[in-house]
Amino acid sequence: MAPAAPDMVIPGIDDVIADAELHKHGTDPLADQTMVINMGPQHPSTHGVLRLVLEIDGETVVSLAPDIGYLHTGIEKTCEAKFYQQVVPMTDRVDYLCPMVNNLTYCLAVEKLLGLEIPERAQYLRVLLSELTRIQSHLVWLGTHAMDIGALTVFLYCFREREMLLRIFEGLAGQRMMTSYIRIGGVSLEPPLDFYEKVQEFLNLFPEKIQEYENLLSGNPIWINRIKGVGYLSAADAIALGVTGPPLRASGVDWDIRRDMPYSGYEKFQFKVPVATEGDVWTRYVLRMQEMRESVKIAQQALDGMPEGRITAVAPKIILPDREQMKTQMESLIHHFKIVTEGFAVPAGEVFQAVEAPHGEMGYYVVSDGTAKPYRVHMRNPGFATLQALETMCKGRLLADVVAVIGSIDIVLGEIDR
Amino acid sequence: MDAPITGAQAVFEKFPEEPAVKALSSLATDAKYDRAELTITVARENIITACQAVQKAGYNFLETVTAVDWYPSEPRFQITYHILSHSLKRRVRLIVRLSGDDAAIDSITSVWPAANFYEREVFDLFGVHFGSHPNLRRIMMPEDWNGHPLRKDYPVEGYR
Numbered sequence: 001m002a003p004a005a006p007d008m009v010i011p012g013i014d015d016v017i018a019d020a021e022l023h024k025h026g027t028d029p030l031a032d033q034t035m036v037i038n039m040g041p042q043h044p045s046t047h048g049v050l051r052l053v054l055e056i057d058g059e060t061v062v063s064l065a066p067d068i069g070y071l072h073t074g075i076e077k078t079c080e081a082k083f084y085q086q087v088v089p090m091t092d093r094v095d096y097l098c099p100m101v102n103n104l105t106y107c108l109a110v111e112k113l114l115g116l117e118i119p120e121r122a123q124y125l126r127v128l129l130s131e132l133t134r135i136q137s138h139l140v141w142l143g144t145h146a147m148d149i150g151a152l153t154v155f156l157y158c159f160r161e162r163e164m165l166l167r168i169f170e171g172l173a174g175q176r177m178m179t180s181y182i183r184i185g186g187v188s189l190e191p192p193l194d195f196y197e198k199v200q201e202f203l204n205l206f207p208e209k210i211q212e213y214e215n216l217l218s219g220n221p222i223w224i225n226r227i228k229g230v231g232y233l234s235a236a237d238a239i240a241l242g243v244t245g246p247p248l249r250a251s252g253v254d255w256d257i258r259r260d261m262p263y264s265g266y267e268k269f270q271f272k273v274p275v276a277t278e279g280d281v282w283t284r285y286v287l288r289m290q291e292m293r294e295s296v297k298i299a300q301q302a303l304d305g306m307p308e309g310r311i312t313a314v315a316p317k318i319i320l321p322d323r324e325q326m327k328t329q330m331e332s333l334i335h336h337f338k339i340v341t342e343g344f345a346v347p348a349g350e351v352f353q354a355v356e357a358p359h360g361e362m363g364y365y366v367v368s369d370g371t372a373k374p375y376r377v378h379m380r381n382p383g384f385a386t387l388q389a390l391e392t393m394c395k396g397r398l399l400a401d402v403v404a405v406i407g408s409i410d411i412v413l414g415e416i417d418r
Numbered sequence: 419m420d421a422p423i424t425g426a427q428a429v430f431e432k433f434p435e436e437p438a439v440k441a442l443s444s445l446a447t448d449a450k451y452d453r454a455e456l457t458i459t460v461a462r463e464n465i466i467t468a469c470q471a472v473q474k475a476g477y478n479f480l481e482t483v484t485a486v487d488w489y490p491s492e493p494r495f496q497i498t499y500h501i502l503s504h505s506l507k508r509r510v511r512l513i514v515r516l517s518g519d520d521a522a523i524d525s526i527t528s529v530w531p532a533a534n535f536y537e538r539e540v541f542d543l544f545g546v547h548f549g550s551h552p553n554l555r556r557i558m559m560p561e562d563w564n565g566h567p568l569r570k571d572y573p574v575e576g577y578r
Contacts, residue, residue, distance in 0.1 A: 113453070
């Protein structure tokens with residue numbers, strides 16, 4: 001076994017390029033000439049901050065090395081310096097397209113450590129918002145994926161519907177993207193009176209909009225030729241490389257945490273998990289479209305069955321008291337003061353909580369040493385693992401296919417770099 | 419909340435039929451069942467054997483590899499592996515403890531290629547070395563970065 005830190009030699013990305021340049025294949029020296037190019041970090045299809053070091057032979061991809069870290073925020077380290085409740089707004093910023101799901105995963109993990117019982121109404125609200133967030137996130141995926149391939153109209157249409165959802169979130173939480181709505185022990189506020197009406201309006205409207213996107217894309221020869229049969233990933237490779245979510249199900253693995261290891265009351269909802277076996281970009285597209293339809297069904301069930309009752313658990317030393325109570329009851333004021341200034345101690349232990357996020361499995365590993373600050377928070381984000389499968393999906397394909405494949409794994413660098 | 423069950427013998431007696439328990443009964447040095455999560459500790463030289471054993475027992479999917487720094491306690495580092503079984507719908511957590519002076523362990527990329535990025539992350543942010551890793555280089559921080567930010571003796575706001 002090699003010696004440990006601190007005197008270890010750390011090779012750099014330049015070595016990747018050197019390795020790639022040395023990459024030889026065949027015996028004819030003239031046939032060996034491959035070229036190393038950088039795609040990103042500013043290339044539009046790499047969504048901002050992903051750099052791919054590609055070795056290409058003509059237009060064929062010989063090898064591909066993702067170079068990440070441009071967006072590294074040190075969020076896991078920062079979590080260790082915050083009280084448990086102060087970590088919730090940080091989780092919004094991890095995968096900024098599905099803040100509610102991030103909030104939920106973290107809160108479920110801490111609630112597991114605390115042994116808190118969450119009221120049914122809060123659970124239904126959490127499910128409803130998770131599904132609306134899934135639709136919102138899939139709309140960004142569809143819009144940008146189609147735009148990467150050259151279809152601008154779909155992008156505009158998707159953002160039009162996404163805007164409706166962001167307005168609903170804004171009315172609910174006061175924020176469009178960084179909502180921090182789901183809190184340890186429940187949710188932060190009772191929804192405003194027009195919330196249910198607006199959600200219903202969206203759910204009535206949205207199925208025909210999905211049809212509209214499909215009318216634009218599914219029969220479009222450019223779209224079909226660019227994505228059908230491209231970026232194949234087998235079920236065995238997907239499992240070996242840690243791929244989750246729609247790319248895993250598109251490769252034929254029938255696995256959805258909402259159904260198979262239910263959390264937050266998902267076992268009460270009826271929905272289908274779309275699965276296909278082709279494992280290409282087209283299948284991932286079709287699957288996500290079906291998922292949006294299923295999300296509409298789940299959201300409708302949550303809306304119809306929304307129970308009455310509390311939106312937070314009964315735990316005065318953990319959950320901030322009601323504003324009105326605070327003005328009239330000394331004890332509530334003390335609890336409020338203590339939670340804000342000292343936080344609350346969480347029993348020592350370690351838990352791992354995973355949920356089915358729009359991009360795949362999102363997990364939080366939270367370690368408590370019995371104090372008011374988490375000892376360690378590790379985020380298992382779907383994109384980080386799926387990115388490892390990029391080379392498998394792109395090897396031997398054309399350079400232009402890389403763009404289609406990146407779009408199909410629905411990349412969010414905030415969750416990958418952390 | 420049920421009281422945790424601690425100690426390898428107590429856990430193994432409680433869950434004799436659990437596939438991970440059966441697979442690791444000879445390798446485990448400690449075990450814990452807490453908040454409905456099973457944790458099994460193995461010695462560092464056995465990590466690859468342990469991973470192969472649980473993989474054979476049906477735990478087919480590696481979810482994450484990460485570390486916890488218990489500085490200044492010894493053994494300082496805890497390497498944590500979360501492994502999921504799609505067929506059993508259960509997960510098991512494997513733990514290896516490493517001393518601060520010799521923070522090195524074998525890579526499990528031969529069992530699950532998915533460990534590649536995760537081990538690089540642990541190497542980068544904790545400075546733990548993974549033997550036989552195919553591409554052990556920094557993943558988040560710049561190559562010339564000084565220190566390993568997720569170590570507990572590294573200040574939250576950095577050295578600068």
